[in-house]
Amino acid sequence: MANSVYLHIPFCNNxxxxxxxxxxxxxxxxxxxxxxxxxxxxxxxxxxEKLNTLYIGGGTPSCLNNNQLNKLFxxxxxxxxxxxxxxxxxCNIEDIDEEILELFKNNRVxxxxxxxxxxxxxxxxxxxxxxxxxxxxxxNLAKKYFDNINIDLIYALKNQSIKDLxxxxxxxxxxxxxxxxxxxxxxxxxxxxxxxKPINDKLxxxxxxxxxxxxxxxxxxxxxxxxxxxxxxxxxxxxWNNEEYYGFGLSAxxxxxxxxxxxxxxxxxxxxKIYKKEKEILSLEDKxxxxxxxxxxxxxxxxxxxxxxxxxxxxxxxKIIKELINEDKLLIENDNIIVNKKYIYVINEILVKLx
Numbered sequence: 001m002a003n004s005v006y007l008h009i010p011f012c013n014n015x016x017x018x019x020x021x022x023x024x025x026x027x028x029x030x031x032x033x034x035x036x037x038x039x040x041x042x043x044x045x046x047x048x049e050k051l052n053t054l055y056i057g058g059g060t061p062s063c064l065n066n067n068q069l070n071k072l073f074x075x076x077x078x079x080x081x082x083x084x085x086x087x088x089x090x091c092n093i094e095d096i097d098e099e100i101l102e103l104f105k106n107n108r109v110x111x112x113x114x115x116x117x118x119x120x121x122x123x124x125x126x127x128x129x130x131x132x133x134x135x136x137x138x139x140n141l142a143k144k145y146f147d148n149i150n151i152d153l154i155y156a157l158k159n160q161s162i163k164d165l166x167x168x169x170x171x172x173x174x175x176x177x178x179x180x181x182x183x184x185x186x187x188x189x190x191x192x193x194x195x196x197k198p199i200n201d202k203l204x205x206x207x208x209x210x211x212x213x214x215x216x217x218x219x220x221x222x223x224x225x226x227x228x229x230x231x232x233x234x235x236x237x238x239x240w241n242n243e244e245y246y247g248f249g250l251s252a253x254x255x256x257x258x259x260x261x262x263x264x265x266x267x268x269x270x271x272x273k274i275y276k277k278e279k280e281i282l283s284l285e286d287k288x289x290x291x292x293x294x295x296x297x298x299x300x301x302x303x304x305x306x307x308x309x310x311x312x313x314x315x316x317x318x319k320i321i322k323e324l325i326n327e328d329k330l331l332i333e334n335d336n337i338i339v340n341k342k343y344i345y346v347i348n349e350i351l352v353k354l355x
Contacts, residue, residue, distance in 0.1 A: 139151070
């Protein structure tokens with residue numbers, strides 16, 4: 001049973017230099033068709049479970065005009081929530097004002113994820129983000145409406161110094177927000193910055209260590225995510241705990257009844273109500289590999305008893321797991337297998353070896 005839903009809104013006022021997500025410049029006529037198609041997909045495929053989490057991402061959901069947002073919330077009104085639900089919407093800093101915050105609040109949203117990326121103008125310029133906005137005042141306005149707020153921060157940028165990063169983290173700490181996601185810049189093909197070289201590995205690692213030390217009072221519960229106690233992202237934990245979920249919208253993924261689905265990235269197809277592109281029926285071995293890939297990202301890793309019961313096998317019989325434990329890259333703590341914090345920065349190497 002799936003108790004989480006993701007909705008993808010692939011429209012933006014501006015395309016950031018680093019962005020490789022499925023997105024398009026805002027066009028009202030196309031958006032209106034898209035929302036009709038999104039509603040149709042949900043009506044066809046959603047089975048009516050009560051939800052623990054709902055997440056609207058993009059793209060930039062907050063770039064929709066008021067009529068479009070009201071249409072989107074009409075669509076989400078069919079979802080029934082369990083107690084202590086989490087309903088997140090992504091929001092760009094330039095879209096934050098009293099009107100949109102009221103609209104979110106009145107439509108059951110209780111968590112904002114704000115794409116800040118940096119507080120420093122030269123970094124915002126490099127990222128093609130809006131650099132003429134008073135970011136701090138906009139966040140303080142959002143705090144009047146929501147106490148559960150995440151900001152995204154990107155580091156390892158061209159010409160970014162350790163001092164620049166420290167300033168970004170210090171400003172975040174001064175805002176007293178409960179959650180931050182910190183991502184090292186990945187230079188993707190077919191983006192505006194595809195031809196630049198990444199920073200050197202040592203500086204990247206030093207930045208990672210700086211973030212971890214500055215955020216020592218936060219729970220580093222996932223490689224890139226830090227929260228105050230009780231403010232971990234419930235929705236993203238659905239993914240990392242390898243639980244089932246619905247994904248609706250262009251390029252969205254779903255995991256239902258041991259099958260992983262991926263929707264088309266072609267907007268014309270989607271607006272013609274042609275949705276599913278790929279269907280992956282998982283073998284037992286596939287399911288265990290996903291468990292490794294996802295759960296080892298978490299501070300608590302994989303619980304040995306739960307894994308053995310779920311897959312009817314002994315995880316400690318896995319030769320690669322045993323080898324990684326012998327190499328001290330994986331540790332056993334309180335019946336959990338976790339990635340040794342010394343190696344968390346190179347976790348992809350560990351995961352590649354596992355799968």
